[in-house]
Amino acid sequence: MVQNLLFQGLVGLTGAMYLWLIAAGLTLIFGVLRVLNFAHGSLYMLGAYFALSASLWMHQGFWPALAVAAVGVGVLGVLLEVVFVRPIYRLAIAYQLLLTFAFVLIFNDAVKMVWGPLYQAPPMPAGLGGSVVVLGRPYPVYNLFILLAGVVVAAALWLVFDLTPWGRAVRAAASDREMAAALGVNVPRLFSQVFGVGAGLAGLGGALTVPMQTVSPGMGENVVVDAFVVVVIGGLGNLWGAFVGALLVGLLQAYGTLFVPVFDLALAFIVMAAVLIWRPAGLFGRSG
């Protein structure tokens, strides 16, 4: 029984890392740019398709495919920010949601046009296939790799934002745009870069899920809602909040399937509603 619970905890942690990889970019973009990016799930989906194409069409290995996805979606993110998002920073939040929702619709159909509406399953990367016995049960090696990847991404983000001059400038611009601009930070360029990094994270997250699940149009839609839940629980715009939120939701879903299977989907939403009622700004969010 104890072993069962521990094993389910491992499953939950893996799910949490999948969530974290998507939520990180979403909360980063909101925290700095104050834009809630509905199209984040679409960027995630595009990352998966980019990786798929890199391995199926260009016959690249797993690692180059990851890079193609992350960089490709990142560049796309910069373009989107410069052309479309930049003009609407000052507008009401409804317009931002609407603009990014327009991209959800456009990318959904664009993906169908380019890659077709079918489900596609790519091969497993060499060395990460198969499973090992953990706690007396077989567990996919790839999921252990995802656990590691989530931690690596978290560490990398911490290094970048806490230790580099660029990270400091981003944090300065996030807390006070005008002041940062007055101190010589090129805020518009910084915003484009942050949007690109956030988009790249979404692309990476999508590419990383490719070996474990089929790739299909619409795969981003449910993901973005899960990511919203994670980000809102942690506090919109707070990276570490998103990490904790992902852990919470991941574990909750894993144990929920075990104990209350009918409600496992709804559990995360109940927790989110409870958090919002109790602490409107999220667990780690500043009030406001």
Next chain:
Amino acid sequence: MTAPYGKAGAGLGAVSAVVVVLLLMPFWLTQFQLFLLVRVAILALFAMGFNLLFGYGGLLSFGHAAFYSAGAYTAGLILKAYPSLLVGVAGGVAMAALLGFGVGFFSVRHIDVYFSMLTLAFGMFVYSIVWKWDAVTGGDNGLIGVPRAPLAMIGFKHGLNMMPIERYYEFTVVLSVVVVWALYRLVRSPFGLMLQGIRENAERVEFAGVPMRRYRLAAFIISAAVAGLAGSLVGPLENTVGPDTAHWATSAEPLLAALLGGAASFGGPLVGAFLIVGIRELVERYTQYWLLAMGGVMLVLVLGFRGGVTGTVLALARRVAPGRRGGEAAR
């Protein structure tokens, strides 16, 4: 808003003329076109209810599909068990209002992004229940075989037969006109004005001693009830009710209609609903990628025409004939 009574009388005349023309439509249009018009009416109701909250209350709900779906499923279940159109629709409205009370009670404490997120969360909660509660909702398949039940009417022993699309169309038109008229009165009542006051400056209104949350909650419940009404009309039209009625993409439809038509004017969502159903029909004739077209339209709207169609037309009219009152410009 300060129109003299003569003008109001002219308005009433215009509305009656529109109703008469609408009711004469079955003589000119094909059955399929009537079917589409019912769809327009459903989306228009959904969007106008939504816009009471969004355009007038300044609250962007991203979970209105929950109420739409609650109305659709409740009406569908009732109609399958007890074939009476009015009972089904009334049940759908009641369920949506009840749900609206529950969700609204928690949601209206928050504004801006948190309100949107909270309603989205409740909406997805309802979606997951609809999806998982197979025994009642039919899960993935939804409700199949919802009858277009007869309408109880004095003098008709078995009620009015609603099976011909013409009859159902007329029923929808009459119902929609009544509801739209009620909403029109509502937004021009002291209640409606107070709601707009809260949108413009919540602190000041609250400082004046107005129980702001209660106004917001009331608006939320009415909005949910109208969404439920729209939803309850779906089952009898399509004969099925699917789980996608509760999906968050459905929540975006009234928002799109409101913005396309113009959220700042009362009739905007109606215009938007008409355009959406029309554009969709046209685009789907030529390509399966209608979402792409819709997304493109949304992009253009957000970047260039934030007043929507009515806002743009009114702005043009103001330029042509300055001094006349028009709708308020896009925020």
